[in-house]
């Protein structure tokens with residue numbers, strides 16, 4: 130079956146779907162994006178992702194290309210036409226195409242692209258069963274990491290460094306020596322006392338939709354949670370570590386910069402949260418549960 134991509138009002142064959150050469154996403158990274166998990170053909174936490182997407186557009190003063198209800202129709206149709214049962218939906222909105230000038234052009238229409246692709250969740254689960262490695266890297270990003278902008282070069286450089294070190298993720302460390310988040314995930318540790326720690330929301334990190342679902346699950350389980358920054362030294366002293374994201378769910382981190390975390394195996398709490406999250410995501414996608422809220426920084 131040939132794949133199709135939604136681009137500005139039509140569904141085009143994947144190999145010739147295109148946007149204008151003077152699109153501001155291409156020239157200025159003037160755009161935002163979302164990645165939403167697809168389970169059994171349904172989107173997980175669609176509402177939370179839509180709220181975050183609209184909030185990010187508003188922060189950058191990019192016009193909404195269409196209503197929330199219309200976006201839902203485009204998303205569902207893109208998934209349907211590609212017959213994706215398990216996978217992810219990538220959505221990108223840029224300010225649009227115009228002759229290259231730094232200030233916002235007047236009266237241009239935003240560009241909207243939606244791409245659905247299959248993903249093998251069993252492979253992700255197999256990775257989670259083994260645990261994965263992370264490295265630290267300096268956080269070289271801008272001062273508005275709360276906006277899910279397509280300006281991803283520092284994240285791509287950090288992820289490449291992780292790949293070259295045989296690691297899954299790079300944990301970004303700010304100038305104060307604190308881990309902010311992963312290059313494409315939120316970062317968590319479990320202390321020796323069993324406290325779940327993840328960085329507080331502000332402009333230095335993305336408010337992950339998975340993060341907010343895990344916080345709700347942790348609260349329902351009566352777990353102790355602290356939202357604060359932590360240092361790499363605290364990671365080495367921690368019992369467990371993991372990352373959360375739309376495409377990783379809960380992924381145990383078993384080493385940082387080549388040093389084992391805890392006993393060097395996936396942690397018990399990470400395993401439990403992963404199971405809880407999988408059950409949540411499955412029933413959430415089926416519409417049985419409300420979407421995890423987008424938590425504004």
Ligand code: PLP
Pocket residue numbers: 164310311312313314315334335336337338339340373374375376
């Ligand atoms: N932090 C960053 C920098 C990300 O790019 C992502 C996801 O891509 C996340 C956190 C996790 O967010 P979510 O759980 O909404 O996928």
